Amino acid sequence: MSLKIDNLHATLENGTEILKGVSLEIPAGEIHAIMGPNGSGKSTLSKVIAGHESYIPTAGTVTLDGADISEMSIDERSRAGIFLAFQYPNEVPGVSNANFIRAALQSRLPKGEEIDAVAYYKSLYEKMDLLEMDRKFTARAVNEGFSGGEKKRNEILQMMMLDPKYCVMDETDSGLDIDALKIVAKGVNAMRSPDRGMLLITHYQRLLDYIKPDHVHVMSEGRIVKSGGPELALELEEKGYDFLKEPALA
């Protein structure tokens, strides 16, 4: 059981190649972190995994528990178990958070089956309490007028509610103060499970103090250039990304 990315290449519609052969396997039960400088292709990788249509995969495969998902639509991938926590979560004006999450859960049920409203709210409130979110957030329009930190917490709330097999978190730590970071980490750690794989994309080592990864990968110019254990993150923090450019590491 794993989310496996094999020799993945992807270009923009204008032909610019962003991913230049990424290979990475995230087995269920493990947390992997990808670090790397701006423009290295980290966010693109997360969007290509989710099936974003602005990126054209030109080679390679993404397989989910052994099944190739290349032909699956965005929503099919989601229902198959891939969750992407967005770096910049979108606003959905006029749609309440509670209704949005409910619609997302409903989309996973066979037609004709309805979500039990009482159980739904119970589960929603439990997770909101864990993330220290005010109950008012259920009635507010999705991400509309939320602060940066509230948006990120809301992403983790959705992730907890949808209970995906594989979580991809794109710079979930950016824009968070230390308290908010701890809360988000608490949510993510609560989701650690032998049945779930996680991929953390981050710019800074700071997040990894709170969410301990099993493996750390460094991405640069559309490729994974170095992989190692948690100590690699500390090394990066100390030396900066420039050390990647040294010929010995290339």
Place this chain on the structure above:
Amino acid sequence: MLTEDTASAVLDDETKDAINVDRTKGDFTFPERNKFDAGWGLSSKTVDYICDVKQDPDWVREFRHKALAVFESKPMPTNWATEDLNNIHFDKIRYYLSDGEKPKRTWDDVPPEVLETFERLGVPQQERAFLAGVEAQYDSEAAYSNMDEELKKMGVIFVTSAEGLKEHEEIFRPWFGKVIPTGDNKFSALNSAVFSGGSFIYIPKGVKLKQPLQAYFRINSESFGQFERTLIIADEGSEIMYMEGCTAPKFDTSTLHSAVVELVALKGAKIQYITVQNWSGNVFNLVTKRGIAMEDAEVRWIDCNIGSRLTMKYPGVVMKGERARGEVISIALANTGQHQDTGAKMIHAADNTTSNVVSKSISVGEGRSTYRGQVHIPKHLKGCKNNTECDALLINSHSRTDTYPAITVKGNQHATQHEASVSQVSEEMLFYMQQRGLDEGQAMSLAVNGFINDLVREFPMEYSVELKRLIDLEMEGSVG
């Protein structure tokens, strides 16, 4: 994996069935059994035929003939409105069709196919559930008209316009054609010449209706024009909510619906007029609606246009008494092949009057939405307020939306506010929603429902559910 696939395949069929049933809800027709048919085209003979069949009093006959002359003298308003109006062929329309029966007071007396029509549309069911009275019009005349006994005892009148002008002339005549004069526009003149059906309502002083009255307008016949005429008078301190719905089968030829609706809210009265317009895509829907609000009175138009080929409708309120209030809440959805040309007209004619216009339009595919607003505040008044908001949502790049606000405010003792926005359901917003598991159609529906959510709340619950469902269906049909 296998069971999931099998399940979703089966359910897809179910979904499809559900959608087909709903989409074609109004798309059926029965053979015509008209005893009276004014034939094709419009002339003074047509007008006389209608007068004879309806046994109109002389003053009405005269009113109609004058109106016909006005209609003939007025050009099509294509100098400002769409050229599509030129595709209405007035000589290829039948102006009056009826079976010659008086409206029935019980559904049991209604002819079987007419009863079946309204049952399929859910009208008797709604009447039982939450309405105080219903009029159901089939082509030119009402097939059914009834109201709670209690209301009758309180002096409420709810009859067809024909009964109104004959049996309640003393109340009817002073206001008939006064809020909307015959010559207001070409189509108000047309309606005045050939009107048939519609409601006459009178609410006595101080009577507040707890449940709505409803009219349902049904077109059954091809190449037909429906010209109902409604007059509602709410006497001092009274309150009424009136709702109208409409459907027609989809014919290859065009159908014309041209109504005139006049509302009179006397001192301190409140009238709410709610429309859910769901005509088929071959209907030209050219309607004139206006209310007059006296001192401390309120007229609210809550208007939703989902159907028709072309709708031109700008509900208005003339605020004639001090502190009168006028409001137009409008939702328009224009899909491919449709043009929703809607708006509002607010005429301030007394001090301290307040008007509010909130219009939201959604253009999908090749659909086109136009907002035309007019707010008039003359110089000699003081303390008038207007708020106008019009927001347009575009679903793809072929959609078109135009806004023509005209706010004439003279003098400086007034407060007006105008906001307009055009937004799109962006690819990124869709990606976000789809990443949570919603398919494209569901994501689109949710975005659209979110866009109009605050306005949908203004509709009574029974209607807002229907409205959301209709919009879901339109959205599901518009993608992929």
